[in-house]
Amino acid sequence: MNSSLLHPAGPLVVSMVSHGHAALVQPLLEAVARLSAASVSRVVLTQNLPEADPQEPPGGWPFTLQVRRNARPAGFGTNHNRALAGAREPFVCVLNPDVVLSHGDPFADLVRTAGAAGVGCAYPHQVDAMGRVQDSERALPTLLALWRRRVLGRPSEVGTPVEWVNGACMVLPRPVWEAMGGFDERYFMYCEDVDLCLRLRLAGLALVRAPVRVQHAGQRASRRAWRPLWWHVCSLLRLWASPVFWRARRLLPPHAAPANRIDAS
Template sequence: MSIVISVVSHNHFDLIKKLKSLQQLSKTFKVYLIDNVKEDGFKEWCDTHDIYYIANDKKLGFGENNNIIFQTAFNNSPSEDDWFLVLNPDVIVDPESIYNLVEKMKLDKTHLSTVNLYKNAECNEYDNAVRNFPTLTDFVKSYLTGNNPSILDKSKIIRATAVDWASGSFLMFNAKLYDEINGFDSNYFMYCEDIDICLRAKVLCKHSVVYYPDIKAVHLAAHSNRKLFSKSFFWHVRSMIRYLTLKNNYKL
């Protein structure tokens, strides 16, 4: 069995050093990191902590970067017992939790999962990381009112449960599934690529995301401010249109 952890860094070097999570994980698992902006000293630090380092000559999107790591780690030939964790650099999780997750997935014959992410170390503030597939109305309401109707109330989910999609900050794939759906769609540069890959896993391979509420991790996210008509707003709209078009083609 091989568990590969994929991390994309975009000016996250200082945060990664501060959190000390990846160097702990690299003692147990194969951790691959793509440096999207070539920060000084990052390669040397990764070498010291046995983290596989890849540097981009130009900035690539989240999905494409994870696809590069997958291809590098598995050489396009994963086995049935290989696992691929897409992990944000601002997530803190311990090795035991990752092992527990994989064992539960094996027992349940789960091929795609996520865990219970919290916004703080005290684990008393949920990260809204599991949701229903959004509609156009959901996107509009989220921007105009700050209220997103697609968010699931995690306090009401007490056992492993299939959900529509989960944030790309923590997604555990059976590597065969990731390979079968050709990984992330690199046409998304940012936003909605996690919705899209969960949608394709469900529609094309009949594997829904399973949320395991009893396995915890901390996501210290600095949530971006997507103001109307900002650059990030237009990126989001572009990705939203692509996702909704695909969803409509599947007639969900």
């Protein structure tokens, strides 16, 4: 544990996993401390690869910072499940280190949205460094949908049904997270967020976009290196063979896309 201060109990615990992303983690932690101290009571940072610990600011962190160091790299879902195991906060957050809080504190509204009746997961608008809306709300990853995205270069358009949202920033009520069992650890990397979103929807819970935005780099390693591409293919094959995927295709009506899109200009 990297904090000796006693902090007021906030409603949210944040889990971050770093794969040698110390240069991104430090400013993100500083932004959380500066903007979200009233919402975030604890941050669990999992170092999946060896790297320097974050530098504590002169006044200390306004939340409890716990640093976990893996002896060997673990998968995305495994790392977040371990970090959030035994959480006592009312809400849990999965947060990528390449998220930038460039538009103020997102967590108060994310918690408020996640706490509404029938909500399984709250998520923010995601924009790139130029303020353009990213396609973080996506249709079910069928072969046709992937062909449109990867080969034809057609991202999801306004009005496209939102079957799942990416896992860059997700806030869930802790009882919901526990009832779902967190992420399915059989996915080493990729599709954990698809599977979780489908299971939430099959349980009758909604994916709701909160009226906040974050900046997300959204650099997909599977487009640049063979090993992540292999992981992505393996995860897709596992997803397509899973009962969750086929139950979702058979039983779930299209999840209507939120109407209040952020202007991309």
